[in-house]
Amino acid sequence: MDVQVLRSFRAVAEGATVTQAAAEAHLTQPALSRALRRLEREVGAELFQQVGRVLRLTPAGQVFKEHVDDVLDRLDHGLRAVRETVSPESGLIPLAFLHSLGTWLLPSLITGYRERFPLARFELRQGSEAVLLRTLLDGTADLLLTAEDPGHALVTWRRLLVEPLWLAVPPGHRLAQRRRARLAEVADEPFIMLRHEQGLRAVTEALCRRSGFTPRAGFEGDEVATLRGLVAAGLGVSLLPRPHSATPAGRRAPRYLQVTDVETTRDIGIAWLTSRALPANSRRFIDHALDHAAAVAEQEHVSAQEQ
Structure with missing residues (x-):
């Protein structure tokens, strides 16, 4: 045939x-x-x-x-x-990643890797945790950058970073002038959240329950950037990572408050199929991602000591 x-x-x-x-x-x-x-x-x-x-x-x-x-x-x-x-330096790395990691973590990882291996090529896919897990299980992607351990028996997951989550409120909100707040203080307000298939939704609901309430969904979206825009527009509050780039001039942005009554963080990690023998380039990228994460953690530790 x-x-x-x-x-x-x-x-x-x-x-x-x-x-x-x-x-x-x-x-x-x-x-x-x-x-x-x-x-x-x-x-x-x-x-x-x-x-x-x-x-x-x-x-x-x-x-x-x-x-x-x-x-x-x-x-x-x-x-x-x-x-x-034949040409190990120019191999392809099929990599799937969570939407919210595409603006900060993914670019820095790829830039750092290509500084060492300039001919390396990437085949990238983005989506929700559920969609990305399927790409890993069906062999479409070698590696997955995601938040939280997928908890799948066939998948190995390694933590890279712990990302803080902040209480995002509209600029004119009653808490907007504060730097810190208890999550319980917004228990009666609508929450702008991702849809149920997104991992950050489950994290948000779990943290709210730890603070003593069940969040009421005011809107369910697909991307963190959309949630930020709707919070800035005054439609509700949200638990979000802070943006890793400045808000364009003239655009309204949420105010971000540190949460004091519960520890609001999410794990960021890299995953691959346990039983699959990965090609050399994908194995090297895992090592690179772990080294990058260790360097970021060390830099943050030094900065905290200096402060």
Whole structure:
């Protein structure tokens, strides 16, 4: 069987049109249609059925696709391993990361790594914790930068940093002129929170319970930046990491207060599949991330002593 035809089969099975798959394979649409019919003859069963204007997998096609996915994934991993053996300095690192880490931790990690290995390449994906965990489990990503231990039996997780969370309130809020506050002081106010599939949502709810109340959701969003904007607009309060860059001039920003009645932090870590033998570049990136985190912690310790 032709590998490119198998790749085109998978593309069509996952929703691409034959025309789109043909363009990706640098074939004409009739040529790919003929190739898919030859594939069906080799398999001995119809793999697609026409539903309206699109092709859908038959039951036989669904079974076949599971094995095609496995074959192509193994082949791609093998090709990648060969490339990294021939040119170890230019290997690819498939890395998934949490939205809120894309503005500060991820750029510094990549910059530092590429200073040592300038030819290294990254394949990046971002999303919620649940989405990112799936990319790790299905082999799409080698590594995952996330908050909190995923707690999955197949995953190894190492803490990199402990990130403080602050009580974010609107600029005109009754607590806005203070530097510290108890979380319990906003128990009756609406909380601007991430959706339930996001780890920071669970952290927020757990910390509020420790402070003696259940937070009332005023809005549920997908990204920390959205939460900051809605807090600044006066729609509620939130528990958030402080931004790692200055707010643009003229834009309203929340006020950030240190919480005194409970310890408000979240763990930031790196994860990978325990049973998988990682390529050399991904193993080096883990070591780099751990070294970077240790250097940041040491710098913060020195700064605290100087103060």
